[in-house]
Amino acid sequence: MSPACRHNGPVDRSKLTHDDRSITGADFLQLNLTDAPPGRLSDWLTRRLRSAIADGRLAVGARLPATRVLAEELRVSRGVVTEAYQRLTEEGHVSGRGRAGTIVVAAPVALPEPVPPAPLTSFPVDFESFREVSAPIDLSPGVPDLAAFPRSAWLRAERTVLDGLSPSDFGYGDPCGAPVFRRAVARWLARYRGVSVDPDEVIIVSGVAQALVLLARILPPQGISTIAVEDPGSLGAREQLRKWGMRTPPVSVDEGGLRTGELRDSGAPAVLLTPAHQFPTGVVLDGARRRELMRWAGDGGLVIEDDYDAEHRYDRPPVPALRSMLAEHVCYAGSVSKLLAPALRVGWLIVPRKYRAAAVAAKREADLGSSVLPQLVLADLMESGELERQLRLLRRRHRRRRDVLIAALREHLPDARVHGAAAGLHLMVTFDGKFADVEVAAAALAHGVKVQPLSWHRQRPGPPGLVLGYAASAPGDLERGVAALASVL
The missing domain is CATH 3.90.1150.10 (Aspartate Aminotransferase, domain 1)
Structure with missing residues (x-):
C-alpha cells in the first residue's frame, strides 16, 4: 500500500495541479475539497454532513453513499469517510444498517437562541x-x-432465555434474585473487582438506590442511625439516606480520598464511600487511607461501598474494591446502570453475615424480589462475554x-x-x-x-x-x- 493510502489526507494531494484540485470533489452535497482545511478532512466532512442533516438536505431515512464510493469521489483515503460516519453514528444522527447502508435516523438538536438568564x-x-x-x-x-446500548445482543440473549423457560419459571422467584444471575454477578465481581463472594451472599436489588434504602431500614435496629458521607459527595445518596431518618455528617475529601482521621474524630459508626472513583472529585482512596480505614473498621466501624462506575477507567490502573479486603466490615453495592442503562434498575447488595437475614427480609417486604427476566438476560450477557x-x-x-x-x-x-x-x-x-x-x-x-x-x-x-x-x-x-x-x- 502506498504511503498516501496510510494517512487521513487525500491521495498525493501535495502533487496535484491547480486543475486537478479544482475537480476533486463529489456531486453528493457538492462536496469540494478546496474548502477543507489541511490535515482535518474528517472534521470538515463531519461538519458538512451534520449541516446537511440539520437543514433537511439529508432527510431522516436518506442513505449516505458507501464509504468507498465517497472516498473515491473525493480522492481521499477511505478512513477519512469512515471516521466522519463513525462520528455521526456516535452522535445518533446516522445508523449502519448492514447491506442497506448508512441511514440518517435523527437530525441534530439546535440550541435555542440565547435569552437573558432566568431568575x-x-x-x-x-x-x-x-x-x-x-x-x-x-x-x-x-x-x-x-x-x-447493545440492542442486538440483548434481543439474542432474551430469545435464548425465553426459549429455555418453563411455565413455572414465570412465577414468583427468590427474593434474593435468580440463582443463575447471582452466580454470574459473583463471577463478574471476582474477575473485575477482586471480590470473592459466594452467590448465596448476593442480593439482587433495584439499583444502588434501593440498596441504600434497605440498609437505612436494617441498620437502626443494630444501633446505627448515623452514616458519615464524603464532602463533596453525592447529593442523591445523601438525600436517600436522610429520607429514611439517617444522619449524614460530612467528612472532607482531598487528593488522597476520604480523610480517615476526620472520620474517626466524627464518631460516626458507619461511612458511605465511593473509593474507586470518588464522586464528584474523581480521586481514588489511596493506600495509606485504605490502611487507616481498615483499622477504623477493625475497631467496629461499618463501610458502605458504592462501587458506582469503577469499570470506566482510561488513564490509570484498576483499583480493587474495599470489599475484597474487608469482607465482614463492608456492605458492597453495585449495578448495571453505568455499564448498560439506568432504565434496567438492576443492581446487587452484599452485606456482612450478621446483616444478611435482615437484608433479605427487608427486600422481601419491599417488593417480593426484583424482576426475573432482566436478570436472566443479564446473566447470559455476562457469561457469554457480551457484557465485557x-x-x-x-x-x-x-x-x-x-x-x-x-x-x-x-x-x-x-x-x-x-x-x-x-x-x-x-x-x-x-x-x-x-x-x-x-x-x-x-x-x-x-x-x-x-x-x-x-x-x-x-x-x-x-x-x-x-x-x-x-x-x-x-x-x-x-x-x-x-x-x-x-x-x-
Missing part, C-alpha cells in the same frame, strides 16, 4: 425537580452512552468524549481546573472567584444546557464549580455546551 426562582430548588427538567444539551453526570465486549466499546467511546470535553474546556474556559479525568463518566470543574455556581447552572439552563452546580454536592463551603457528564452526549453537543457555559461565565 433564580425558576431554577429547580431540589434535586428531584432538577432531574425532571429537560434541556437540548444535558451534561448531567452518571449516565453512560445510552445510544450504545460492551465495556470495551464504552471505554473507547467514553474516552473520546472525555477528550472532546477537555479540549473544549481548554479552548473556551482556559482558567477552569479539571478534576477526575482518569476514569468515570464525568469531570468536576472548579473556578477561582466568589460567584455562585447555582446561578451559573441556572443561566446555563436558560441557554439550553443542563449542568449540576458543585455546591449541591457539598455540605460545607468550597470553591464554585460544576459537575459535567460527558458519556451520554455527542461530541458536537459537548463542544456547544461548553461554548454556552463560556458565554454564561
Whole structure:
C-alpha cells in the first residue's frame, strides 16, 4: 500500500495541479475539497454532513453513499469517510444498517437562541425537580452512552432465555434474585473487582438506590442511625439516606480520598464511600487511607461501598474494591446502570453475615424480589462475554468524549481546573472567584444546557464549580455546551 493510502489526507494531494484540485470533489452535497482545511478532512466532512442533516438536505431515512464510493469521489483515503460516519453514528444522527447502508435516523438538536438568564426562582430548588427538567444539551453526570446500548445482543440473549423457560419459571422467584444471575454477578465481581463472594451472599436489588434504602431500614435496629458521607459527595445518596431518618455528617475529601482521621474524630459508626472513583472529585482512596480505614473498621466501624462506575477507567490502573479486603466490615453495592442503562434498575447488595437475614427480609417486604427476566438476560450477557465486549466499546467511546470535553474546556474556559479525568463518566470543574455556581447552572439552563452546580454536592463551603457528564452526549453537543457555559461565565 502506498504511503498516501496510510494517512487521513487525500491521495498525493501535495502533487496535484491547480486543475486537478479544482475537480476533486463529489456531486453528493457538492462536496469540494478546496474548502477543507489541511490535515482535518474528517472534521470538515463531519461538519458538512451534520449541516446537511440539520437543514433537511439529508432527510431522516436518506442513505449516505458507501464509504468507498465517497472516498473515491473525493480522492481521499477511505478512513477519512469512515471516521466522519463513525462520528455521526456516535452522535445518533446516522445508523449502519448492514447491506442497506448508512441511514440518517435523527437530525441534530439546535440550541435555542440565547435569552437573558432566568431568575433564580425558576431554577429547580431540589434535586428531584432538577432531574425532571429537560434541556437540548444535558451534561448531567452518571449516565453512560445510552445510544450504545447493545440492542442486538440483548434481543439474542432474551430469545435464548425465553426459549429455555418453563411455565413455572414465570412465577414468583427468590427474593434474593435468580440463582443463575447471582452466580454470574459473583463471577463478574471476582474477575473485575477482586471480590470473592459466594452467590448465596448476593442480593439482587433495584439499583444502588434501593440498596441504600434497605440498609437505612436494617441498620437502626443494630444501633446505627448515623452514616458519615464524603464532602463533596453525592447529593442523591445523601438525600436517600436522610429520607429514611439517617444522619449524614460530612467528612472532607482531598487528593488522597476520604480523610480517615476526620472520620474517626466524627464518631460516626458507619461511612458511605465511593473509593474507586470518588464522586464528584474523581480521586481514588489511596493506600495509606485504605490502611487507616481498615483499622477504623477493625475497631467496629461499618463501610458502605458504592462501587458506582469503577469499570470506566482510561488513564490509570484498576483499583480493587474495599470489599475484597474487608469482607465482614463492608456492605458492597453495585449495578448495571453505568455499564448498560439506568432504565434496567438492576443492581446487587452484599452485606456482612450478621446483616444478611435482615437484608433479605427487608427486600422481601419491599417488593417480593426484583424482576426475573432482566436478570436472566443479564446473566447470559455476562457469561457469554457480551457484557465485557460492551465495556470495551464504552471505554473507547467514553474516552473520546472525555477528550472532546477537555479540549473544549481548554479552548473556551482556559482558567477552569479539571478534576477526575482518569476514569468515570464525568469531570468536576472548579473556578477561582466568589460567584455562585447555582446561578451559573441556572443561566446555563436558560441557554439550553443542563449542568449540576458543585455546591449541591457539598455540605460545607468550597470553591464554585460544576459537575459535567460527558458519556451520554455527542461530541458536537459537548463542544456547544461548553461554548454556552463560556458565554454564561
